Amino acid sequence: xxxxxITGLEATTEGPINKEKGSSYLVGYRYALAGVAQAAGIDxxxxxxxxxxxxxxxxxxxxxxxxxxxxxxxxxxxxxxxEGGSSSSLYGNGSGHDLSxxxxxxxxxxxxxxxxxxxFSSNTGLNYSKSGQTDYAFDRTSDSSFTKSENKxxxxxxxxxxxxxxxxxxKLFIKVGVQDELIGLNLYYRxxxxxxxxxxQIWDYDSYTNLAQAYIHAKYSFNDKMTLNAGVHSQMFFxxxxxxxxxxxxxxxxxxxxxxLSLGYGLHSQMQPINVYFLQTQLADGSYVYNNENxxxxxxxxxxxxxxxxxxxxxxxxAEAYYQYLYNVPVNTFSSSYSMLNTGAGFKTxxxxxxxxxxxxxxYGIELTVEKFFSKGYYGLFTSSIxxxxxxxSDGIERNTAFNGKxxxxxxxxxxxxxxxxxxxxxxxxxxxTKAGGRAYTPIDLEASNTIGHEVLSTDAYSDFYAxxxxxxxxxxxxxxxxxxxxxxxxxxxxxNITNNKNVFSQSYDDRSQSISTTYQLGFFPNVIYKIQx
Numbered sequence: 234x235x236x237x238x239i240t241g242l243e244a245t246t247e248g249p250i251n252k253e254k255g256s257s258y259l260v261g262y263r264y265a266l267a268g269v270a271q272a273a274g275i276d277x278x279x280x281x282x283x284x285x286x287x288x289x290x291x292x293x294x295x296x297x298x299x300x301x302x303x304x305x306x307x308x309x310x311x312x313x314x315x316e317g318g319s320s321s322s323l324y325g326n327g328s329g330h331d332l333s334x335x336x337x338x339x340x341x342x343x344x345x346x347x348x349x350x351x352x353f354s355s356n357t358g359l360n361y362s363k364s365g366q367t368d369y370a371f372d373r374t375s376d377s378s379f380t381k382s383e384n385k386x387x388x389x390x391x392x393x394x395x396x397x398x399x400x401x402x403x404k405l406f407i408k409v410g411v412q413d414e415l416i417g418l419n420l421y422y423r424x425x426x427x428x429x430x431x432x433x434q435i436w437d438y439d440s441y442t443n444l445a446q447a448y449i450h451a452k453y454s455f456n457d458k459m460t461l462n463a464g465v466h467s468q469m470f471f472x473x474x475x476x477x478x479x480x481x482x483x484x485x486x487x488x489x490x491x492x493x494l495s496l497g498y499g500l501h502s503q504m505q506p507i508n509v510y511f512l513q514t515q516l517a518d519g520s521y522v523y524n525n526e527n528x529x530x531x532x533x534x535x536x537x538x539x540x541x542x543x544x545x546x547x548x549x550x551x552a553e554a555y556y557q558y559l560y561n562v563p564v565n566t567f568s569s570s571y572s573m574l575n576t577g578a579g580f581k582t583x584x585x586x587x588x589x590x591x592x593x594x595x596x597y598g599i600e601l602t603v604e605k606f607f608s609k610g611y612y613g614l615f616t617s618s619i620x621x622x623x624x625x626x627s628d629g630i631e632r633n634t635a636f637n638g639k640x641x642x643x644x645x646x647x648x649x650x651x652x653x654x655x656x657x658x659x660x661x662x663x664x665x666x667t668k669a670g671g672r673a674y675t676p677i678d679l680e681a682s683n684t685i686g687h688e689v690l691s692t693d694a695y696s697d698f699y700a701x702x703x704x705x706x707x708x709x710x711x712x713x714x715x716x717x718x719x720x721x722x723x724x725x726x727x728x729x730n731i732t733n734n735k736n737v738f739s740q741s742y743d744d745r746s747q748s749i750s751t752t753y754q755l756g757f758f759p760n761v762i763y764k765i766q767x
Contacts, residue, residue: 258290258291258293259289260290261288262288262289264285284311285309285311285312286309286310287307287310288307289305289306290304290306290307291305292304300344300345301343301344302343302344303344304339304342305339306338306339306340307338308336309337310336311333311334311335312334313330313333314330314331314332328369328381328741329369330366330367330368330369331365331367331369332365332366333364333365334362334363334365335362335363336360336363337359337360337362338358338360338361339358339359340356340357340358341357341358343355343356350400350401351397351398351400352397353395354396355395356392356394356395358391358392359389359390360388360390361388361389361390362387363385363388364384364385366382366384367382368380368381368382368424370744371744372427373686374686375428377428381424382424383421383422383424384421384422385419385420385421385422386419386420387418387419387420388418388419390416391414392412392413392414392415393412393413394413395410395411396408396409396410397409397410403454404453404455405452405453405454406451406452406453407450407451407452408448408450409449411446411448413444413445414445415441415442415443416441416442416443416444416507417440417441418438418440418441418507418508419438419439420436420437420438421436421437427686434513435512435513436511436512438513442470442471443470443472444468444469444470444504445469445471446467446468446469447466447467448465449465450464450481458487459485459486460484461482461483461484462481462482462485463481463482463483464480465479465481466479470504470530472526473528475504475529475530477502477530479501479502480498480500481497482497483496484497491543491544492541492542492543493540494539494541495539495540496538497536498535498537499534499535500532500534502530502533503530504530505528505531505563509525509528509588510523510525510526510528511526512585514587524586524587525563525587528588528590529561530561531563531590532559532560532561533558534558535556535557536555536557537553539551539553539554547605547606547608548603548605548606549602549603550601550604551601551602552602553599555596555597555599555600556596556597557596558593559574559593559595560593561592562590562592562594563585563588563592564589564591565588565626565627566588566589567627569627570626570628570632570695571626572592572624572625572626573588574592574594574624574634575624575634578636578672579739591627592624592625592627593624594623594624594625595623595624597620597621598618599619600617601617602614602615602616602617603615605646610649610650611646611648611649613645615642616641616642616643616644617641617643618640618641618642619640620639620640622634623637626694632695633698634673634695635672635673635674637672638669638673638702641667641670642668643665643666643667644665644666645666646664647661647663647664648662655716657716658712658714659712660709660710661708661711661712662708662710663707663708663710664705664708665706666705666706667703667704668701670698670701671702672698672699673695674697674698674699674739674740675690675694675696675697676691677690677691677741678690679747679748682742682744683747686744687742688742699737700737703734703736704729704730705731705732706728706729706730707727708725708727708728709725709726710724710725710726711725720765722763722764722765723762723764723765724762725761725763725764726759726762727759727760727761728759728760729755729759730757730758731757734756736753737754738753739751740752
């Protein structure tokens, strides 16, 4: 569900640039009112009501003896209430979700030119995020709804990063850097399956941990045609002392002044979602243990072969083939279809305990991009991807991942016309069309669900696919610039999903009607935008 699809107001304030020092500031604010479209009697295909607002800023000191210092940040809040109702609503089974989130990022960037060939670049700052989710379910025996789970996650990160960049010679460039993040985490999560059950505490944790990274990268030009990029990246997660050393290598060969071939390899590592490490299990004596605390990084080998062609000015064609082999993926200790690779595919919180790093997965495909850069008042872009995404859980059976849509095609374009007596205003028109394969999902076992009164999934995980996704958007805008160019106002109407295509979001078990209900994504939605910049 996208949070920014409700009619709202945008405002941007951009300060004057000091030509001598290069100082500037930029402030932006957005606000949206949930329910405006419904109040206007417009059927947008869902009863979910999103609301959001955010403030962003960027203040630069310009160049000085101390270097260039930039202060930046963003503050944002959003919420959405997903209510039960008819099968055409987002959740049509008497259940529902209340979701909310707040983020805050503030940082300071420092750039210092040492000489004509080298410079330092550093960032330090704070990032804060807080999310809450309350889930509701319907109890058939009492004919009433109840709170099924309460989940609150607060993360505070203090980070520092710095790098040294130097052009050693006309052929060699190096970059060396380190970064560190102190991660503060507060987790609270409790759940119950039935209205009469007692609460089960899943998380209740408040502590800190640390992730440190270091890298070195070198770019070497053998001649005008052949360039080598090589480096090593390392990271250490101090919670369990997981260590990873990752080599990276890339070659680029310029066939002529219009085309090139590239080949790349990299070993990449990623820590697990931070809350997974702190899933707690209560022992007989009342104490808790964290059986996932020692999970290592998920790792993957990446291979990429690419061809780039610029046949004429303003046009570019790029083709890539890739293969990714993932290993050390967390899976169950017993035989099952579970894999961490499917985490994030739905609203359900990952509650698998006692995981081990023995799962694998593969992603491979080809991509084609045709791009017309913006010139002569218009642009165009076509992207396509045909791919497969597979995994093996602890049962050793290869299955689709939840993200295996098999294909994605996008085409978009736009045109701009200068209008008015001095041609300082403009009319813009943009169109975008997306067609994608439906996601893989695990079918619901309706008979078993009816027997026990709540959703039971098939043992044949991710064996079926939702219908293909299709969406067509069109936006028409008008920008009014003042004579001094210190003020501009933009008006636009964004017609989203103009064919009102019913794209499936998910399916769920409806305990009230003892049937499977289908959840659809946003239907036709006219979004009105106003923006002022000065």
